[in-house]
Amino acid sequence: MEQPLAGKVALITGGGSGVGFAVARLCAAEGMAVGLLGRTAERLAAAAETIAQVGGRTLPLVADVRDWPAVQAAVERLVERFGRLDLLVNNAGVSGRATVDETSIERWQETVATNLIGAFHCAKAALPHLRAAGGGWIIGIASGAAKRGYAGLSAYAASKAGLVLFNESLALEVEADRIKVSTIILGTVLTDFGTRTREQKLASRAAGERFLEPEDVAHAVRYLLTQEPRAWTQELNLWPGPAGPSPTR
Numbered sequence: 001m002e003q004p005l006a007g008k009v010a011l012i013t014g015g016g017s018g019v020g021f022a023v024a025r026l027c028a029a030e031g032m033a034v035g036l037l038g039r040t041a042e043r044l045a046a047a048a049e050t051i052a053q054v055g056g057r058t059l060p061l062v063a064d065v066r067d068w069p070a071v072q073a074a075v076e077r078l079v080e081r082f083g084r085l086d087l088l089v090n091n092a093g094v095s096g097r098a099t100v101d102e103t104s105i106e107r108w109q110e111t112v113a114t115n116l117i118g119a120f121h122c123a124k125a126a127l128p129h130l131r132a133a134g135g136g137w138i139i140g141i142a143s144g145a146a147k148r149g150y151a152g153l154s155a156y157a158a159s160k161a162g163l164v165l166f167n168e169s170l171a172l173e174v175e176a177d178r179i180k181v182s183t184i185i186l187g188t189v190l191t192d193f194g195t196r197t198r199e200q201k202l203a204s205r206a207a208g209e210r211f212l213e214p215e216d217v218a219h220a221v222r223y224l225l226t227q228e229p230r231a232w233t234q235e236l237n238l239w240p241g242p243a244g245p246s247p248t249r
């Protein structure tokens, strides 16, 4: 089968777990080389190993997206190793539930610094390389909390709403460079993210609550990467739906 993305290079932040890992695995399966960026070396090494076992090319990059010099160094390492950069997925994120009264200054700042400023750091470091490659993609992973407020999620909602408008602004700045900037807004995914573990979410699913799987997000990323050059998806809203028809039957 034709692999239009083969030979391209991706950087996935938060690539060691959950949604980021699913995106990284799919990119590697499409023939892309993949940099997996996160703070936890063991988690990144395990993810890289899993992808390598099925023939994928990966590079674990230990860095904190809040740390601008560390992000710059990680992007340089990736480009040194694989020669180019075509895709950045700004997926790294933290959450946590606390009211404004309860939350510490540090926790609120950490959420915005990771989810919003971290995405800015990664985009700024990636842009020269995307331009050098003749164009590319920047995809931000946001949340339904970017669109409406939730009690106890003020930092998370503000950071993700900021990411949406950061991406909208950046898209206009770089469209002439053939760089497409898109945001995927997600409903709840079956990962350990947030205040419930994957196990707890599975129990809720058994009781009727709907969830996305990380692979659903990876498929949405592939859709964005394989659109015709003339088409641009600014924002994609991905919700867990009622059971629909199977694509394979």
Ligand SMILES: NC(=O)c1ccc[n+]([C@@H]2O[C@H](COP(=O)([O-])OP(=O)(O)OC[C@H]3O[C@@H](n4cnc5c(N)ncnc54)[C@H](OP(=O)(O)O)[C@@H]3O)[C@@H](O)[C@H]2O)c1
Pocket: 013, 014, 015, 016, 017, 018, 019, 020, 037, 038, 039, 040, 043, 063, 064, 065, 066, 090, 091, 092, 093, 094, 114, 118, 141, 142, 143, 144, 186, 187, 188, 189, 190, 191, 192, 193, 194
């Ligand atoms: N799961 C959901 O229900 C849901 C819903 C809507 C949106 N999302 C979004 O989806 C994205 C991925 O979440 P997930 O569900 O896959 O959860 P996850 O498994 O907890 O993934 C978050 C990833 O971000 C990395 N990370 C966190 N802080 C970082 C930092 N400062 N620097 C570098 N990496 C950092 C983590 O790795 P380290 O801790 O090792 O650094 C981890 O790999 C997040 O942006 C989240 O907001 C999730």
